[in-house]
Amino acid sequence: MKKSPVSRTGWHKSSYSNGGTNCVEAREHPSGSDVRDSQNPGLGHLSFDSQEWALFLGGVKNPLSK
Structure with a gap:
């Protein structure tokens, strides 16, 4: 995981945000995905x-499985 200065379009809020204000936004691209704070998008993002993204999503979907 690293901070990335690369600028791409296509940000979308997490489907788990339920319209709330404490959300993350993600965008997918051929080499992986980026994640940022929707409240502070100008502070950068994690790539x-x-x-890594597939492992993260697997952990979110099944947090207790190994």
């Missing part, structure tokens, strides 16, 4: 490669 994940495809494998």
Whole structure:
């Protein structure tokens, strides 16, 4: 995981945000995904490669499985 200065479009709020104000936004691209705070988008984002993103999503969907 690293901070990335790369600028891409296509940000969307998490489907788990339920319209709330404490949300994260994500955008997918060929090399992985980026995540940022929707309240402070100008502060940057974290970038994940495809494998890291898949592992993260697997953990979110099944937090107790190993």
